[in-house]
Amino acid sequence: MSTTAEPGTVIDALCCECGTVRTVKRSYVGGAGERRLRCATCRATTPHAPIRDVNDDYREHLNAARPVRGDLDPLDVVRSLGWTVIEVADLRAMASVVRSVGVVLVRPNLVPDDLVRVAERVLSPEGGA
Known part of the structure; x- marks a missing residue:
């Protein structure tokens, strides 16, 4: 993932239809799951699953609560x-x-x-x- 944005603000997202990986702002995808995005390969709006870093556990706040x-x-x-x-x-x-x-x-x-x-x-x- 190569971006010029602040580290951790942009993540990769995987197209659930064709498997193409694209970058997306973390705030746009949210914490829990997939978001419909326009895929450059499919040329359609398809579900994209966020690909998180191994050390990024978005559920950590649940464990601490x-x-x-x-x-x-x-x-x-x-x-x-x-x-x-x-x-x-x-x-x-x-x-x-x-x-x-x-x-x-x-x-x-x-x-x-x-x-x-x-x-x-x-x-x-x-x-x-």
């Missing part, structure tokens, strides 16, 4: 059984279980021991409200 729990998250067992786990910042209790709709409300950033207690409460036949 909500920390990913480790592999040993006890609530993963609860989720695998079809329960919906929702983090609620204003929750007074450590967790609230609504069995009738299969929902578990938890405070964000619980320590692992508390997560185990919540999972045990959900999985026990008499636990929860």
Whole structure:
């Protein structure tokens, strides 16, 4: 990609019809996907997929917005059984279980021991409200 623009402002885009690569402003393509552009080879307006640099992860802001729990998250067992786990910042209790709709409300950033207690409460036949 050879441009005279500021680095990172122009990226390559691949024509989804014929495979021709052209340059386009990053702001025009957007962050999530393809945009219809006029292709010099096809001579038609066709979808073009942005080709991003290997080190350019446009989803990085999603990873930073909500920390990913480790592999040993006890609530993963609860989720695998079809329960919906929702983090609620204003929750007074450590967790609230609504069995009738299969929902578990938890405070964000619980320590692992508390997560185990919540999972045990959900999985026990008499636990929860």
